[in-house]
Amino acid sequence: MERSLTHIALFAALIAVLGLVPQITLGAGVPITAQTLGVMLCGTVLGARRGALAVLLFMALVAAGLPLLSGGRGGIGVFTQPSAGYFIGFPFAAFVAGWVMERTTLPVGIAAGAASVIGGIAVLYIFGISGMAIVLGKTLSEAAMLGMAFLPGDVIKVVLAGLVTQAIAQARPGSLLSRPQTLPVSAFN
Amino acid sequence: MLTLTSPVETPLHRLPAGAKLAGLAVFTLGLFQISNLWVLAGLALALAALQLSFGRRFASHALRMLKPLWPFVLVLALWHLWTGALADGAFLVLRMGLAVAAANLVTMTTRLSDMLSVFEMLARPLSPLLPPRRLAMAFALVIRFIPNLAERMALLAQAHRARSARRPGWRLVVPAALAALDAADQAAEALRARGGAD
Amino acid sequence: MAGITLRDLGYAAAGKVILAGLNLQLDQRRIAIIGRNGSGKTTLLRLIAGLVAPSHGAVTVEGIDPYRDRKGALQRIGILFQNPEHQILFPTVEEELAFGLRQQGMTQKDALRRTRDALAAEGRAHWAQASVSTLSGGQKQWLCLQAVLLMAPETILLDEPFSGLDLPAIARVTRRLEALPQRLITISHDPASAAKAERVIWLEAGRLHADGPADQVLPQFTAEMARIGEADADADLAG
Numbered sequence A: 001m002e003r004s005l006t007h008i009a010l011f012a013a014l015i016a017v018l019g020l021v022p023q024i025t026l027g028a029g030v031p032i033t034a035q036t037l038g039v040m041l042c043g044t045v046l047g048a049r050r051g052a053l054a055v056l057l058f059m060a061l062v063a064a065g066l067p068l069l070s071g072g073r074g075g076i077g078v079f080t081q082p083s084a085g086y087f088i089g090f091p092f093a094a095f096v097a098g099w100v101m102e103r104t105t106l107p108v109g110i111a112a113g114a115a116s117v118i119g120g121i122a123v124l125y126i127f128g129i130s131g132m133a134i135v136l137g138k139t140l141s142e143a144a145m146l147g148m149a150f151l152p153g154d155v156i157k158v159v160l161a162g163l164v165t166q167a168i169a170q171a172r173p174g175s176l177l178s179r180p181q182t183l184p185v186s187a188f189n
Numbered sequence B: 001m002l003t004l005t006s007p008v009e010t011p012l013h014r015l016p017a018g019a020k021l022a023g024l025a026v027f028t029l030g031l032f033q034i035s036n037l038w039v040l041a042g043l044a045l046a047l048a049a050l051q052l053s054f055g056r057r058f059a060s061h062a063l064r065m066l067k068p069l070w071p072f073v074l075v076l077a078l079w080h081l082w083t084g085a086l087a088d089g090a091f092l093v094l095r096m097g098l099a100v101a102a103a104n105l106v107t108m109t110t111r112l113s114d115m116l117s118v119f120e121m122l123a124r125p126l127s128p129l130l131p132p133r134r135l136a137m138a139f140a141l142v143i144r145f146i147p148n149l150a151e152r153m154a155l156l157a158q159a160h161r162a163r164s165a166r167r168p169g170w171r172l173v174v175p176a177a178l179a180a181l182d183a184a185d186q187a188a189e190a191l192r193a194r195g196g197a198d
Numbered sequence C: 001m002a003g004i005t006l007r008d009l010g011y012a013a014a015g016k017v018i019l020a021g022l023n024l025q026l027d028q029r030r031i032a033i034i035g036r037n038g039s040g041k042t043t044l045l046r047l048i049a050g051l052v053a054p055s056h057g058a059v060t061v062e063g064i065d066p067y068r069d070r071k072g073a074l075q076r077i078g079i080l081f082q083n084p085e086h087q088i089l090f091p092t093v094e095e096e097l098a099f100g101l102r103q104q105g106m107t108q109k110d111a112l113r114r115t116r117d118a119l120a121a122e123g124r125a126h127w128a129q130a131s132v133s134t135l136s137g138g139q140k141q142w143l144c145l146q147a148v149l150l151m152a153p154e155t156i157l158l159d160e161p162f163s164g165l166d167l168p169a170i171a172r173v174t175r176r177l178e179a180l181p182q183r184l185i186t187i188s189h190d191p192a193s194a195a196k197a198e199r200v201i202w203l204e205a206g207r208l209h210a211d212g213p214a215d216q217v218l219p220q221f222t223a224e225m226a227r228i229g230e231a232d233a234d235a236d237l238a239g
């Protein structure tokens, strides 16, 4: 019980802190932040339910006025910006990524990469593109064209999500809550 | 921690947070029903005047908070210059700006703790699933651990720099995630030492 | 049943035996635990506090099992962690202090009032709203100690309580601890502070090495530590 609560809270904090990491700039000058990587990790490490709750907790604090979205954004306005769809899609992305992770028996790194493609790209883009279409008054296919600008960055993040999850599984096998535990975890949870 | 609440006290600071949020919801829904450009322009002028009435400092803070919108303004501008439907473009820019500025106004005039209390109240119907005290505990834990994790990240970056000429970049993500996992285990034990999660 | 009883207590983690075969009846008011790094001192305190379950044997604290009966354990036992960073759960000083009182059944209002009184009594009323992330290491340790003392448990477990404190703080905290009526079990690397205990327990590689009054155990301990310290390579680093 305690362990579940603290993992959810610490991963909410992790998403926030990853928004502060100096941005990695791709060749074309498109900056990508590690924040959505944090969202994917919530799913691939904590699993569907805990992962989605961690993301919701992060969102509540952002909406309440903490400037924790990358670029120092925050407040209720995140729900009305053109990018609101991505924000609203975060917990669904984490949930689906976690759901996939919990159900495949593929090796951890590959499973996490696949889970991130489905959760962090397919699901997230459905929300994100719909949001842009509504706020910018465009059709879905027009908005989808805009959304594709982020695809290269997100593909990199999918690869990173796989590598990072793999590294976590090696360093702390008992902490990968998205996978059935093979080692005895500390006795309380 | 740093919040987006404006240090400039306004009469809006004294309104209850719940009322402001309800008002904002009604305003935003109404905004998307409007189809006349001039009505939107009038609203935008009124909102700008309201913010200016709170002083220069407040208004410039409000303006800074609109900055993340500029890429979208640019996209809309290019798009509508291309299609020639300039009035439509102006309409969309105004509507987007109004929706965000009104929400920012609520954020700027409401303390974090008041906003979180509203969220805790809104979550009360879920209390069999999510006991209110556990939610409050979760908020407190996140606020406690953000500076802690940020500091660990900064130390990791320094440790990297001390032994490598390359920028750490994404390589920090693994140790940061491990730090979060370890801190979660330690906090669970600390919580248990003083009576557990509920 | 009075005191703390360890019956054939053992603990293993990740396939490694960390503590084994401890049989102790602890009923003195001042007990010191000594031993080298990695000898299992912290693990023993975590078992007594009921934070982890024994892999072998049993712990009884004033008649209860501290691992299973958490409500009972809260009144009977408090623990100061070795690293204060691992103990602090709340963003501000007063929330951190008030939490334990609330867990003991006090209302939020009463808990905050008691907290402010306690801070004022220590001359630190202005700390109430301070963010814990702005405190120094020693200040954090002081805060954690106050949080434990405020809950007034019957036994207090202290894991190197002075390691981060400056000299005036050590003097003040020592005086405060000496005046406490409760049972104190303190881990210490400092023979001078262990000398004040009625009983000293020396752990070595997870087993009981010596147990007795301070004036018997400590001279052996200091001599042994000096002997090991003189050797160039540390051949028996635990692990």
Ligand SMILES: Nc1ncnc2c1ncn2[C@@H]1O[C@H](COP(=O)(O)OP(=O)(O)OP(=O)(O)O)[C@@H](O)[C@H]1O
Pocket (backbone or CB within 6 Å): C013, C014, C016, C018, C035, C036, C037, C038, C039, C040, C041, C042, C043, C044, C082, C238, C239
């Ligand atoms: N969760 C764990 N998993 C594996 N090994 C552990 C775990 N916890 C402790 N250990 C090991 O158990 C041994 C005893 O650790 P403990 O923290 O009790 O030592 P200690 O006597 O308090 O040392 P110090 O004086 O350095 O604080 C060490 O060798 C440590 O590496």
Ligand SMILES: [Mg+2]
Pocket (backbone or CB within 6 Å): C041, C042, C043, C082, C159
């Ligand atoms: Mg120790």
